[in-house]
Amino acid sequence: MRILVTGGAGFIGSHLCDALLAAGHDVIAVDNFITGRRANVAHLMEHPRFTLVEHDVIEPLDIEADQIYHLASPASPEGYMRHPIETHLVNSVGTLNLLRLAQRSGARLLFTSTSEAYGDPLVHPQPETYWGNVNPIGPRSCYDESKRFGESITMEFIRRYDLDARIVRIFNTYGPRNDPQDGRVVPNFIMRALRGEPLPIFGDGSQTRSLCYVSDLVRGLILAMERDEARGQVINLGNPDERTVLELAQIILDLCDSPSEVEFLEKRPDDPERRCPDITRARTLLGWEPTVSIDDGLRETIAYFRRYVGQDPRAILD
Numbered sequence: 001m002r003i004l005v006t007g008g009a010g011f012i013g014s015h016l017c018d019a020l021l022a023a024g025h026d027v028i029a030v031d032n033f034i035t036g037r038r039a040n041v042a043h044l045m046e047h048p049r050f051t052l053v054e055h056d057v058i059e060p061l062d063i064e065a066d067q068i069y070h071l072a073s074p075a076s077p078e079g080y081m082r083h084p085i086e087t088h089l090v091n092s093v094g095t096l097n098l099l100r101l102a103q104r105s106g107a108r109l110l111f112t113s114t115s116e117a118y119g120d121p122l123v124h125p126q127p128e129t130y131w132g133n134v135n136p137i138g139p140r141s142c143y144d145e146s147k148r149f150g151e152s153i154t155m156e157f158i159r160r161y162d163l164d165a166r167i168v169r170i171f172n173t174y175g176p177r178n179d180p181q182d183g184r185v186v187p188n189f190i191m192r193a194l195r196g197e198p199l200p201i202f203g204d205g206s207q208t209r210s211l212c213y214v215s216d217l218v219r220g221l222i223l224a225m226e227r228d229e230a231r232g233q234v235i236n237l238g239n240p241d242e243r244t245v246l247e248l249a250q251i252i253l254d255l256c257d258s259p260s261e262v263e264f265l266e267k268r269p270d271d272p273e274r275r276c277p278d279i280t281r282a283r284t285l286l287g288w289e290p291t292v293s294i295d296d297g298l299r300e301t302i303a304y305f306r307r308y309v310g311q312d313p314r315a316i317l318d
């Protein structure tokens with residue numbers, strides 16, 4: 001098949017491209033490099049079935065494909081708060097462009113939404129039926145609300161035009177190719193632990209995160225695209241193995257064999273207290289669940305990040 005991956009030079013997108021190429025497909029990655037890195041796809045540039053198109057999906061595009069994975073969007077708080085308008089636009093206008101492309105070309109589409117669509121949840125763990133608790137005007141709203149808009153317009157195309165589309169709400173995912181500088185908990189803690197710097201914890205560290213290793217997530221995305229049962233559905237993908245941020249810091253310090261200590265800082269606005277996916281739907285519809293343990297996933301990720309220790313931060317950008 002010919003498969004279009006928007007955001008294909010990003011963290012998750014590049015792993016998805018790897019998996020789709022390994023399965024024998026032709027892959028076209030579209031990216032404008034607003035948060036992606038050329039290094040993520042450097043190993044694919046000579047691949048005969050891989051094409052990289054530098055394009056901003058806020059502008060219409062005309063690429064024939066059998067399947068469209070729409071991953072383009074800044075994803076880290078650092079990324080979307082630096083590019084709030086671009087984030088609004090890629091998840092709204094960008095999603096509309098891809099829905100229209102899917103409609104024109106008869107392609108199947110998967111829109112990647114986020115657990116942030118649940119905001120600071122009052123229901124725990126979060127099932128897909130929960131409508132969320134989002135601050136519509138807070139500093140994170142460019143991301144949360146534009147993803148919610150993206151979901152809404154995707155559902156409209158499903159209802160109105162019977163488009164073969166599905167929505168996946170991705171929960172925190174980590175692994176090699178995470179941007180070492182994007183401030184998310186795993187890359188931030190690992191880089192600091194490897195450099196012997198203190199690990200910042202906002203609040204008392206009792207807030208929880210559930211971390212999914214990238215290979216598990218990519219397997220889930222492909223199943224959500226391929227399974228007919230997923231058509232028209234919204235599906236959580238994430239790892240229900242919930243840990244406190246303090247516990248994560250401790251595991252990373254141990255695995256890095258680091259002398260660093262934790263440093264408690266003031267809590268950040270709109271930082272969710274608890275995050276844990278209810279993956280009953282993914283289990284039932286896709287037969288999917290994560291298999292990589294936190295220790296194994298972190299070991300792989302730490303091995304990847306070691307190459308960046310001691311590097312000039314500007315060099316990491318590429």
Ligand code: NAD
Nearest residue numbers: 007009010011012032033034035036056057072073075173
């Ligand atoms: P990432 O920033 O590494 O990748 C996103 C990619 O999209 C980047 O390469 C970026 O340059 C590209 N992009 C952004 N705007 C674009 C535009 N207008 N046109 C073309 N390309 C554009 O982030 P990621 O972690 O790989 O996230 C991928 C998707 O998964 C995002 O949609 C994100 O919202 C979603 N998601 C990720 C997580 C996570 O934990 N990583 C959690 C929830 C949802």
